[in-house]
Amino acid sequence: MDLSVINPILLTAALMSAATPILLAATGELVVERAGVLNLGVEGMMILGAICGFAIAVETGSPLTGFLAAAVGGAVLSLLFALLTQVALANQVASGLALTLFGLGLSALLGQGYVGIKPPRMPDVNFGFLADIPIIGPILFSHDPVLYLGVLLVAAVWATLKFTRIGLILRAVGENHDAAHALGYKVVRIRTLAIMFGGACAGMGGAYISLIRVPQWTEGMTAGVGWIALALVVFASWKPWRVLLGAYLFGGITQLQLNLQGAGVAIPVEYLAMSPYIITIVVLVILSADKSAAPGSLGRTFHASH
Amino acid sequence: MNIKTLLASAAVALGLAGGAFADGHEKTKVGFVFVGPIGDGGWPYEHNKGRLAVEEALGDAVETVYVENVAEGPDSERVMTQMALDGADLIFTTSFGYMDPTINIAKKFPDVKFEHATGYKRADNVSTYSARFYEGRAIQGHIAGKMTKSNIIGYIASYPIPEVIRGINAAYIHAAKVNPDVEFKIIWAYTWFDPAKEADAARALIEQGADVVLQHTDSTAPQAAAQEAGNVVTFGQASDMGQYAPFPRVSSIIDDWAPYYIARTKAVMDGSWESKDTWDGIGAGMVGIGEITDAVPADVKEEALAMKAAIADGSYHPFTGPLKKQDGSDWLADGEVADDGTLAGMNFYVEGLTGEIPQ
Numbered sequence: 001m002d003l004s005v006i007n008p009i010l011l012t013a014a015l016m017s018a019a020t021p022i023l024l025a026a027t028g029e030l031v032v033e034r035a036g037v038l039n040l041g042v043e044g045m046m047i048l049g050a051i052c053g054f055a056i057a058v059e060t061g062s063p064l065t066g067f068l069a070a071a072v073g074g075a076v077l078s079l080l081f082a083l084l085t086q087v088a089l090a091n092q093v094a095s096g097l098a099l100t101l102f103g104l105g106l107s108a109l110l111g112q113g114y115v116g117i118k119p120p121r122m123p124d125v126n127f128g129f130l131a132d133i134p135i136i137g138p139i140l141f142s143h144d145p146v147l148y149l150g151v152l153l154v155a156a157v158w159a160t161l162k163f164t165r166i167g168l169i170l171r172a173v174g175e176n177h178d179a180a181h182a183l184g185y186k187v188v189r190i191r192t193l194a195i196m197f198g199g200a201c202a203g204m205g206g207a208y209i210s211l212i213r214v215p216q217w218t219e220g221m222t223a224g225v226g227w228i229a230l231a232l233v234v235f236a237s238w239k240p241w242r243v244l245l246g247a248y249l250f251g252g253i254t255q256l257q258l259n260l261q262g263a264g265v266a267i268p269v270e271y272l273a274m275s276p277y278i279i280t281i282v283v284l285v286i287l288s289a290d291k292s293a294a295p296g297s298l299g300r301t302f303h304a305s306h
Numbered sequence: 307m308n309i310k311t312l313l314a315s316a317a318v319a320l321g322l323a324g325g326a327f328a329d330g331h332e333k334t335k336v337g338f339v340f341v342g343p344i345g346d347g348g349w350p351y352e353h354n355k356g357r358l359a360v361e362e363a364l365g366d367a368v369e370t371v372y373v374e375n376v377a378e379g380p381d382s383e384r385v386m387t388q389m390a391l392d393g394a395d396l397i398f399t400t401s402f403g404y405m406d407p408t409i410n411i412a413k414k415f416p417d418v419k420f421e422h423a424t425g426y427k428r429a430d431n432v433s434t435y436s437a438r439f440y441e442g443r444a445i446q447g448h449i450a451g452k453m454t455k456s457n458i459i460g461y462i463a464s465y466p467i468p469e470v471i472r473g474i475n476a477a478y479i480h481a482a483k484v485n486p487d488v489e490f491k492i493i494w495a496y497t498w499f500d501p502a503k504e505a506d507a508a509r510a511l512i513e514q515g516a517d518v519v520l521q522h523t524d525s526t527a528p529q530a531a532a533q534e535a536g537n538v539v540t541f542g543q544a545s546d547m548g549q550y551a552p553f554p555r556v557s558s559i560i561d562d563w564a565p566y567y568i569a570r571t572k573a574v575m576d577g578s579w580e581s582k583d584t585w586d587g588i589g590a591g592m593v594g595i596g597e598i599t600d601a602v603p604a605d606v607k608e609e610a611l612a613m614k615a616a617i618a619d620g621s622y623h624p625f626t627g628p629l630k631k632q633d634g635s636d637w638l639a640d641g642e643v644a645d646d647g648t649l650a651g652m653n654f655y656v657e658g659l660t661g662e663i664p665q
Contacts, residue, residue, distance in 0.1 A: 005514040014513075018506060104375075108345060115345055116526070116549035118533075214501045214527045215534075219343035220375060221525070223500040254503075258510040261493045262460070269466075269494045269664040 006259045012139045012252075016147060017213060019251025021046070021205040021222075023150045025229035026236070026243045027157055028201025034161065034238055035194035036174035036297035040096025041081055042202050043226025044103020049074040049203025050210035051107040054119055054217045057207075063122040067146060067207050074203020075196040077103055082192040089301045104220060114217045122146070122212055146208055151244070153201070158240035170194060174295035177302040187302050202226065235284035237292040242284060250280045334396070334575050336360060336567075337389035338372035339382060341401035342499040348524025349498065349544040349561070350374065353400045353423075356563030363568045367575065378403025386411040390418045396574045398567065399423065401498070402467050408432060419579050421570060424469050426650055428581055435566060438587030439469065440476035440649070441617045442559035442595055443520075444624035445610050446541050449557060449598070450518040451481030451488050452606045453539050460511030461492045462504060462521040462528055466664045468652040470522050475656045476624045477520055480613075482658050490659055491516055501527035512538055529555055539601070546596040557610070558596030565591060585646065589618040625649065630657035 025042050032039050052073030057066025081099050084090040125148065127141040161167035170190060172180040177187045209225065210217055228250065236242035253276040260272055338357050340350040357370050371389065376382045382404050389397055390411065396419045399408045405425035412420045412432045420432045428434055450459050459481060463470050474492065481488045491514060493507045500523075508519050508528035518539040521528045526547050532538035532554040540550065542558025566584065573579040586592035595614050598607045616622035627638030632655035638644060655663060 007513060010513050014506070014509065018502075021502070108343060111345070115347060118530075209502050214505045214530055216501070216526060216530045218347065218501050218525050218527070219345035220499070221501040221527075223497070223502065225502065255506060255510065258493055258503075258507050259514065262491045262510050262514045262516075264491070264661050266662075268662070269496075273494065273496045 005263050009135060009138050011255055011259060013142060015248060015252035015255045016139075016143065017251075018255055019247040020147050020150045021208045021213065021225055022229050022232060022250060023244060023247035024146075024153065024205035024208060025202040025226055026232045026247060027150070027153050027240065028198035028205075029229055029233045030236075030238055030240060030243055031157060031161075031170070031201075032194050032198035033233055033298055034174045034295055035170050035191050036177055036295050036300065036302075037085065037191050037195055038092045038096065038299040039078065039081055039099070039195060039198060040093060040230065041078070041099025041103065042198075042230050043222060043224065044100035045074040045077050045199045045202035046103075046206030046209075046222045046226045046229075047107040047220070048077050048103045048110075049206035050222060051111045051114070051206075051217060052203065053207025054210040055110065055114055057119050057211055058114065058117055061120050063120050063211050064145075066119070066211055067204055070203040070207030071200035072203070074199040074201070074206070076199070077106075078195045078199025078202075079192075081199075082195045085301065086188045086192055086195075089303055092299050092301070100226070108219045111217050111219060115219075117217065119211050119215050119217075121215070144212055146204065146212065149204075154240045154244045161240070171295070174297055177297045177300070181302070181304060187304075191302075202229075205229070232280070232284075234294075235281055235288070237284075237288040237290075238295065239292065242287060245287075246280055246284050249283060250276050253279050333369045334364075334367060334571065335392070335394045336368055336370045336571055336574075337386075337392075337394035337397040338370065339376050339385055339389070339397065339399045339401075339404060340372060340374045341376060341378060341403070342524055343374050344372070346499055346524050347526050347545055347547060350400065350524070352545050352561040353398070353563055356567040357398075359564035360567045360571050363564075364571060364575075368571060376404075380407065383407040383411055386420075387414070390415040394418060396421065396571060396579075402465070402469065419574055424467075428583060430581055433570075433581045433583065435570075435584040436469070437561055437563075437592040438585060439559055439561075439593055440472040440624055441587045442593050443473040443476040444480045444617070445595055445613055446520060446557065446559070447477035447480030448484055448613060449602055449606055449610050450477065450520065450539065450541075451483070451485035452609075453556070453602065454481075454485065454488060454518045456515045456517045457485065457487045458489050458491060458515045458517065460508070460514075460516030460519040461490055462507045462511070462519065462523050463492055463494050464498050464522050465496060466494065468650060471655070471663060472649060472652045473522055474659070475652065478659050479629065479656055480624070492659075492661055494664055495523055497523065499524045501525040504528050505531045508532060509535075526550065542596050548596065551597070552599030553601040555596075555599070556601050557598045560594035560596050562592055562594050585650075587617065588614060589620060631655070632657055632659055 049070035053066040053070030056069035057063045084095040085092050122144045131137045131141040173190050232246045236246050257272040342350045344350050344354040373385050376385050398421045400423045402424045408422045424436045504523045505527040508531035512535045521543045529550040532540045540554040546558045623643040625644035627642040628640045629638040631637045
């Protein structure tokens with residue numbers, strides 16, 4: 001056992017990158033759930049975003065365009081969910097599961113011509129002299145733009161929900177859609193927009209895996225990240241900063257356990273392998289002791305005539 | 307997506323529809339259960355190639371069905387039951403974790419023949435088959451030991467089962483033989499297929515100084531991570547992964563299931579099928595060694611090919627004594643060769659490897 005082989009700077013930098021797909025998808029899902037909709041299709045939207053982003057990035061040579069396409073792809077797929085649940089009033093749980101299955105199948109079909117291709121690389125943001133600061137530079141100022149976008153997104157969602165009128169309306173719709181409707185807010189329209197936002201975020205999260213983290217296209221490559229993002233939203237008590245904490249914790253411990261294994265630490269591998277899940281859950285459960293509850297109308301269907 | 311794949315999918319759909327109607331004579335129905343997506347470029351991909359070869363070789367006489375992404379464990383029983391109820395005559399369950407489910411379902415359908423890959427439990431209607439991948443691992447180990455400069459070889463392992471442990475041992479023995487200073491860093495990913503995690507594991511190994519990364523997981527993600535790092539050698543696993551040749555991928559182990567699948571399907575058709583255990587290697591063609599690229603020095607390549615030839619004709623066994631177990635106890639005496647029983651249930655490291663096998 002030799003812990004000195006683990007470089008804490010590289011490890012911290014790696015954890016931020018590892019956490020970003022979960023962070024993006026979970027932030028999107030948080031907005032959806034705060035609007036009172038439970039969309040279990042995160043995995044499907046992520047994988048579709050992964051292939052849309054990958055394909056467009058390869059065709060245009062621009063990873064940034066790829067990310068845009070991933071957001072559009074995720075949002076379009078989520079529209080299907082919106083149509084089912086908001087217009088046809090279908091069951092949200094079943095529709096979400098169907099969306100995941102559909103997304104996995106559709107992405108496999110779309111991706112047939114893209115196996116084994118290398119995508120264009122997303123350049124890191126150039127922070128000039130900031131990147132040369134020891135320790136802080138490599139950790140904070142040596143990443144791709146989407147990683148920063150993820151963090152900014154959390155801040156933006158937090159501020160919007162807390163301080164703005166739009167956020168207030170969104171929360172009202174999520175807490176009690178009948179009351180919001182009585183006040184004259186367009187519940188279905190607001191929820192549809194929230195669902196699309198969630199889809200776009202999930203799509204970008206997926207593209208982060210296929211364009212930056214792995215980077216390649218393989219069928220089923222999200223491998224369950226969408227489900228972790230879903231769980232994270234619940235354990236984070238629907239609060240944006242806790243989502244960030246949870247995602248970094250999960251990503252960080254995942255990286256740490258791989259590194260510890262490589263360094264030959266004398267902890268049984270089984271415990272290391274389960275540690276990201278356990279520690280993330282424990283920390284977030286302790287944090288949620290303030291009894292913050294789920295949005296009141298979460299998962300309930302709304303129709304103006306009810 | 308291009309026009310060709312669209313047309314191909316349309317043709318497949320038409321073919322399926324046509325097949326359903328053209329029911330002149332009884333077809334032999336062959337089912338395949340896959341642990342990951344068939345487009346992963348690794349293990350299920352090669353099994354699916356075997357399935358396609360069956361269709362090609364036997365044409366209208368067979369119909370094949372498959373289900374991808376079937377989780378190992380109880381859920382796979384549901385898939386197998388469905389296949390058996392749908393009239394499958396022969397079902398290939400292609401991952402180790404399907405072992406007990408296969409035995410359970412085989413009891414319920416005594417008329418259906420089952421073939422379980424890489425397991426060790428058989429019944430009257432359950433055969434097992436596997437390939438001696440460790441023969442390929444020995445060759446990889448030799449090349450890895452010669453090519454590493456940092457003397458650190460990373461190994462992305464999947465699950466602590468005998469097949470994976472055999473691979474680690476075979477690679478280590480042959481790496482250490484040509485390079486006594488070599489050290490193996492092993493990461494257990496606890497997955498057969500998770501590109502992001504495999505990439506992370508590869509990066510963790512590379513950051514810790516590994517300049518050769520061996521993988522026993524199915525995706526090409528570690529290859530991509532190695533390519534990014536620039537000076538790291540990798541090997542294709544289960545499939546050629548030739549898109550990463552000539553570097554970082556310098557060679558590969560290729561599973562070739564086609565001849566076996568065709569033979570077994572034929573055996574079901576003519577009624578000669580019986581339960582047996584098949585374990586073939588390089589000699590029988592079940593294990594192929596992908597092209598060794600020019601990134602490997604010529605003399606090393608020559609040695610590797612010589613070892614391949616010796617293994618193929620049976621003059622060399624990768625587990626030949628003197629060998630000791632990790633705890634220092636004797637395993638094989640000088641010149642003694644490991645028996646198949648020990649290999650099939652291998653649950654120990656050989657001397658020199660550090661760390662413990664997860665239990």
